[in-house]
Each structure stands twice: as C-alpha cells, then as structure tokens.
Amino acid sequence: VKYGVLGTGTVGQTLAGKLVSLGHEVMMGSRQSGNEVAVAWVKSAGGSASEGTFSDAAAFGETVINATNGAASLDALKAAGAENLDGKVLIDVANPLDFSGGLPPTLTVGNTDSLGEQIQREFPEAKVVKTLNTMAADVMVEPSLVPDSHNVLVAGEDADARAQVSGMLQEFGWPAEDVLDLGSIVAARGMEAYVTLWLRFWAASGTRILNIKLLAATE
Numbered sequence: 001v002k003y004g005v006l007g008t009g010t011v012g013q014t015l016a017g018k019l020v021s022l023g024h025e026v027m028m029g030s031r032q033s034g035n036e037v038a039v040a041w042v043k044s045a046g047g048s049a050s051e052g053t054f055s056d057a058a059a060f061g062e063t064v065i066n067a068t069n070g071a072a073s074l075d076a077l078k079a080a081g082a083e084n085l086d087g088k089v090l091i092d093v094a095n096p097l098d099f100s101g102g103l104p105p106t107l108t109v110g111n112t113d114s115l116g117e118q119i120q121r122e123f124p125e126a127k128v129v130k131t132l133n134t135m136a137a138d139v140m141v142e143p144s145l146v147p148d149s150h151n152v153l154v155a156g157e158d159a160d161a162r163a164q165v166s167g168m169l170q171e172f173g174w175p176a177e178d179v180l181d182l183g184s185i186v187a188a189r190g191m192e193a194y195v196t197l198w199l200r201f202w203a204a205s206g207t208r209i210l211n212i213k214l215l216a217a218t219e
C-alpha cells in the first residue's frame with residue numbers, strides 16, 4: 001500500500017518506519033520539502049521511503065496518516081489539500097493538546113466535539129478513522145512491549161474504513177481481538193480526553209510503556 005504520513009515527529013517517524021519495514025511505500029510530509037528530519041528518515045529507512053510537503057505526501061498516499069501536532073492538525077490538513085484526501089482513509093492519531101498554560105496540558109476541543117470530528121467535518125469526503133492516539137509511539141507499532149493483552153481503539157463513520165485500519169493494526173502486531181471498534185467518530189471525544197488520564201498513568205507507573213484493557217462480563 002502507498003501511505004502518506006503527515007508529520008516528522010516521533011509518531012510520524014515511528015509509524016512511517018514500521019510501514020516501510022512491512023514493505024509499504026511511504027512518503028513523509030512536512031510543511032516544507034527537504035525538512036531535515038524527513039530527509040534523515042528517508043536515508044535511514046531505505047528504498048521505498050520518500051519525503052515532501054504535506055500536499056505531496058497526501059497526494060502520494062492511497063491511505064493518509066495525520067501525525068501532526070494536534071493544535072495545528074487542521075492547518076496541516078488544509079495544506080495537504082482536500083483534493084488529496086477525498087475518498088481516502090485518513091487515519092488520525094493526533095491529540096488536541098494545548099500546552100500554552102503549562103503542565104498538565106488541556107484540550108483545545110472536547111466534551112461536545114473532538115479533533116477527529118473537526119477533521120471529518122472539514123474534509124467530509126475523507127474517511128476519518130481515529131486510532132492509536134491513546135498510547136506512546138513505541139507501543140503503537142510494537143504492542144508486545146506491554147505485558148498481557150491490551151486494547152487499541154478505533155472510531156470512524158465508515159465501517160469499511162475502520163476494518164481497513166484494523167487490518168493495518170494487525171500488520172503492526174495487534175491481535176484482531178484486541179482491536180476495539182467503538183463505531184462513530186463521536187467516540188474520538190473520549191479517546192482524546194483519555195489522554196489527560198494517560199498522562200497520570202505515566203506519572204503513576206513511571207513508564208510510557210503502558211496501555212488499557214476493557215474487562216467486561218459476558219452477558
């Protein structure tokens with residue numbers, strides 16, 4: 001599959017690197033082509049890796065991943081261009097965190113809305129799927145780092161798109177039964193708000209290698 005990965009941070013590099021290692025073609029996007037981090041990533045990742053602007057990467061990808069700063073994601077996606085996103089699965093891993101008031105961060109959007117929903121509204125022809133935002137980058141692509149079984153959450157309006165993303169997650173090493181499909185993109189409200197609790201889990205456990213598991217009685 002051809003992936004456009006928007007974002008040169010830890011998450012963009014981690015997801016793009018994993019996808020290349022799985023044999024996919026990946027273009028990493030940033031505000032300007034020739035971004036130092038992206039160029040270094042292309043060198044280290046090898047053959048099927050390339051880099052360009054947000055727009056280049058979105059045009060390249062059959063599937064596009066938003067791994068940009070959550071407070072700037074709408075701007076980054078506008079730069080990517082609706083014409084390069086329409087009809088495609090747009091995987092959103094961003095968290096709308098606002099660090100302007102110091103720590104802990106607050107959310108730029110929440111309660112009655114979410115970044116995932118904002119993106120879906122702004123790009124109605126894209127099939128937005130929120131996932132992977134509830135864990136550290138290392139865990140996203142190597143779930144076995146966390147002991148026992150644990151969940152990755154998926155939410156989006158389009159059931160086929162959610163299934164496609166579940167397939168990518170299984171390629172990453174997530175057992176199918178650990179991919180928890182929450183249905184509508186409205187679930188992004190909870191997935192994004194959870195990150196404020198995740199930060200507390202990090203402090204309480206002393207490690208970022210942590211995750212959650214839904215335990216429920218069988219009815």
Ligand SMILES: NC(=O)c1ccc[n+]([C@@H]2O[C@H](COP(=O)([O-])OP(=O)(O)OC[C@H]3O[C@@H](n4cnc5c(N)ncnc54)[C@H](OP(=O)(O)O)[C@@H]3O)[C@@H](O)[C@H]2O)c1
Binds near residue numbers: 032071075097135
């Ligand atoms: N770090 C984690 O483990 C983790 C875990 C879960 C979710 N997340 C979420 O994943 C996303 C990526 O996180 P990250 O730590 O890898 O990187 P980040 O530092 O949050 O974001 C870096 C990316 O955002 C772009 N960006 C920053 N300001 C921008 C602006 N004003 N306009 C357009 N683009 C802008 C940068 O563009 P350039 O490339 O041009 O500089 C870069 O590609 C975030 O939303 C974060 O909350 C992170």
